[in-house]
Amino acid sequence: MSNEEVLKYAVFAFIAIFLIANLPAKKKPKEKTFVCARCKNESPHTERTIEAWRRKKSKFYCKSCHAKWVESQPRQTRSAYETRRSSGSGCLGFIVIFIAIPISYFIF
Numbered sequence: 699m700s701n702e703e704v705l706k707y708a709v710f711a712f713i714a715i716f717l718i719a720n721l722p723a724k725k726k727p728k729e730k731t732f733v734c735a736r737c738k739n740e741s742p743h744t745e746r747t748i749e750a751w752r753r754k755k756s757k758f759y760c761k762s763c764h765a766k767w768v769e770s771q772p773r774q775t776r777s778a779y780e781t782r783r784s785s786g787s788g789c790l791g792f793i794v795i796f797i798a799i800p801i802s803y804f805i806f
């Protein structure tokens with residue numbers, strides 16, 4: 699492999715990493731806190747509420763109110779909700795590894 703080729707792959711890898719890092723448009727609400735729609739307490743945004751914000755939800759619930767809501771849900775709905783959450787992140791992690799392996803092969 700010539701130096702030119704190595705440089706070409708390095709640039710490619712750099713662009714790929716840049717794209718991966720920026721792909722899931724990690725938009726965040728301007729405000730660092732929100733007023734809970736249930737107990738009206740001001741709470742700092744968490745990953746969960748930011749996720750809700752990205753889905754254009756207008757109502758946010760603090761941690762304890764959310765826990766109460768989860769408790770009030772029938773068991774079936776709850777497990778479906780939790781399964782969907784965990785499988786989503788697991789899938790993304792798998793994709794990242796899948797892309798990262800060939801890239802690291804080019805670099806090293």
Ligand SMILES: [Zn+2]
Binds near residue numbers: 735738762
């Ligand atoms: Zn609350």
